Amino acid sequence: MHLHLRKALQDMRNNRFLNAVTIVTIALAVIIVGAFSLFVVNAGDLLNTWRQGIRLMIYLDDGIAGEKRAQMEDQLRRMPEIERLQFISKQEAMDRLRRQMSRHAALLEGLAQNPLPEAFEVEMRQGVERKVEALAQRIEQIDGVEEVAYGKQWIKRFGSLVELLRIISYALTGLFSGAAVFFVANTIRLILYSRREEVEIMRLVGASERFIRTPFYIQALLQGAIGGLAGIGILYLVYLFTAGDMAAALGGFGFSFRFLPWTAVAGAVLAAMVVGWLGCLASLKQFIVSS
Amino acid sequence: MQAADQPAIIRLFRVTRRYGAAKALDEISLEIPASAFVFITGPSGAGKTTLLKLLYLGLRASEGQVIVDGMNLARMDRHRIPMLRRRLGIIFQDYKLIATRSVYENVALVLEAAGAPRRAIAARVNTVLRTVGMEERRDALPPSLSGGEQQRVAVARALVGEPRILLADEPTGSLDSASAAVVMNLITRFHQRGGTVLVATHDHHLIRSVPARVIRLEAGRLAEFHHNPLNP
Ligand SMILES: Nc1ncnc2c1ncn2[C@@H]1O[C@H](COP(=O)(O)OP(=O)(O)OP(=O)(O)O)[C@@H](O)[C@H]1O
Ligand SMILES: [Mg+2]
Numbered sequence: 001m002h003l004h005l006r007k008a009l010q011d012m013r014n015n016r017f018l019n020a021v022t023i024v025t026i027a028l029a030v031i032i033v034g035a036f037s038l039f040v041v042n043a044g045d046l047l048n049t050w051r052q053g054i055r056l057m058i059y060l061d062d063g064i065a066g067e068k069r070a071q072m073e074d075q076l077r078r079m080p081e082i083e084r085l086q087f088i089s090k091q092e093a094m095d096r097l098r099r100q101m102s103r104h105a106a107l108l109e110g111l112a113q114n115p116l117p118e119a120f121e122v123e124m125r126q127g128v129e130r131k132v133e134a135l136a137q138r139i140e141q142i143d144g145v146e147e148v149a150y151g152k153q154w155i156k157r158f159g160s161l162v163e164l165l166r167i168i169s170y171a172l173t174g175l176f177s178g179a180a181v182f183f184v185a186n187t188i189r190l191i192l193y194s195r196r197e198e199v200e201i202m203r204l205v206g207a208s209e210r211f212i213r214t215p216f217y218i219q220a221l222l223q224g225a226i227g228g229l230a231g232i233g234i235l236y237l238v239y240l241f242t243a244g245d246m247a248a249a250l251g252g253f254g255f256s257f258r259f260l261p262w263t264a265v266a267g268a269v270l271a272a273m274v275v276g277w278l279g280c281l282a283s284l285k286q287f288i289v290s291s
Numbered sequence: 292m293q294a295a296d297q298p299a300i301i302r303l304f305r306v307t308r309r310y311g312a313a314k315a316l317d318e319i320s321l322e323i324p325a326s327a328f329v330f331i332t333g334p335s336g337a338g339k340t341t342l343l344k345l346l347y348l349g350l351r352a353s354e355g356q357v358i359v360d361g362m363n364l365a366r367m368d369r370h371r372i373p374m375l376r377r378r379l380g381i382i383f384q385d386y387k388l389i390a391t392r393s394v395y396e397n398v399a400l401v402l403e404a405a406g407a408p409r410r411a412i413a414a415r416v417n418t419v420l421r422t423v424g425m426e427e428r429r430d431a432l433p434p435s436l437s438g439g440e441q442q443r444v445a446v447a448r449a450l451v452g453e454p455r456i457l458l459a460d461e462p463t464g465s466l467d468s469a470s471a472a473v474v475m476n477l478i479t480r481f482h483q484r485g486g487t488v489l490v491a492t493h494d495h496h497l498i499r500s501v502p503a504r505v506i507r508l509e510a511g512r513l514a515e516f517h518h519n520p521l522n523p
Binding site: 195198207 | 389409
């Protein structure tokens with residue numbers, strides 16, 4: 001193993017340019033995919049932060065009897081997602097509106113009757129914010145509910161945007177992994193080609209295929225590891241320098257920008273190594289077949 | 292020479308090797324006892340190199356049986372070829388040294404491939420390089436060496452694994468007589484320690500310089516198989 005590692009390192013020194021190109025390719029792939037993932041992760045966080053602030057307003061049909069209302073209240077309280085429930089009468093709703101309109105409150109004086117519906121105001125329990133859409137839908141089924149309102153339009157839109165970005169990031173991962181495999185395969189192929197005579201001689205003096213191939217696999221794994229670490233490292237530096245500004249731009253949401261979780265970092269480096277290994281496998285297969 | 296009463300270490304039975312329609316070797320049968328010294332001779336194109344290649348599975352016989360050191364080569368799986376080659380020391384007609392590796396690395400490669408420990412490799416390689424008189428040039432690259440020096444490195448590589456059999460294809464072909472004498476001396480010493488030697492050559496001086504069996508090929512056929520008792 002020690003011997004193979006030495007040979008692999010020697011090979012990398014002798015083929016500095018090819019190895020550098022491959023490592024840069026892998027690093028770029030990791031940076032692009034990583035930057036995208038970083039964006040998706042934080043957009044997801046942001047979305048959840050917004051969801052946390054959400055209150056649902058359940059507007060009731062006009063003229064519901066008190067008995068029916070109590071029954072509804074009971075039903076709502078039994079829903080596990082609901083933390084707090086407050087009834088808002090027509091009068092209270094009007095008061096709130098007045099307060100909100102303050103200086104223009106005079107406009108409301110002319111109304112013959114209060115047009116505002118009765119409502120329940122609902123606060124969701126921590127941690128289930130993701131289910132806000134489903135919850136709203138369920139409540140809307142309840143007899144006597146006119147409408148459930150929350151910032152649903154833009155949450156939905158932002159949510160599907162995040163979803164789209166996530167899918168794009170998967171596609172990018174696939175695309176760039178494929179490209180990186182291709183690059184590694186080509187590097188190893190070129191190195192093998194330049195060394196076909198040496199490989200032939202090694203066979204003649206009794207070297208097994210495994211002995212011949214192991215240094216190439218080590219080399220490819222090292223290329224992957226170095227490229228992966230470099231890519232993540234560069235991404236982290238960029239993150240350090242820009243995270244403050246971005247958080248400031250999004251400020252006031254109690255939202256903090258974060259780097260990729262360490263599992264994703266480890267996964268990225270591991271994936272880069274797998275890419276190297278696959279590239280090596282591809283070119284060695286071809287080489288062995290052709291020789 | 293007690294070679295005659297040794298069991299055969301190499302045995303060919305009706306071996307034919309074709310290149311397309313042409314037969315490079317035609318129904319060759321022969322036995323070589325362990326510890327024998329054998330010359331394979333004959334004009335250029337007679338099939339000498341082809342015969343040696345069959346012995347290390349650089350080529351496979353088209354027909355017939357080849358048995359080397361108890362191994363039946365016709366049926367040998369390709370994954371076991373390295374095992375065969377580790378029992379052989381081979382000196383190639385064109386040296387086949389790795390141009391980008393030092394003298395030391397070229398010789399050490401044999402032991403590394405066989406999985407020997409690093410310490411043992413260093414000790415053994417240095418000993419062998421001293422024997423062939425190349426220890427001073429251990430860090431040189433083969434292209435910077437003279438033909439005679441390259442051939443001595445090739446001999447060192449062939450001997451370093453302490454093989455049972457030494458196959459040498461024109462080991463003195465491109466050397467002046469002084470270098471040729473050095474190389475033949477190394478080969479003879481290997482034989483004196485009990486090794487089996489096969490040397491392909493068309494150099495009659497060389498053949499007469501060592502008491503040996505002589506196999507003569509002509510156009511792929513076994514023309515003559517005689518004992519050459521003359522001492523130089
Ligand atoms: N790869 C090959 N393809 C086709 N024909 C070949 C090949 N190798 C050798 N031959 C033919 O086989 C015959 C024997 O060749 P071989 O190399 O064994 O001769 P040799 O006795 O070693 O000759 P020399 O003394 O010149 O080295 C020759 O006619 C040669 O042309
Ligand atoms: Mg020849």
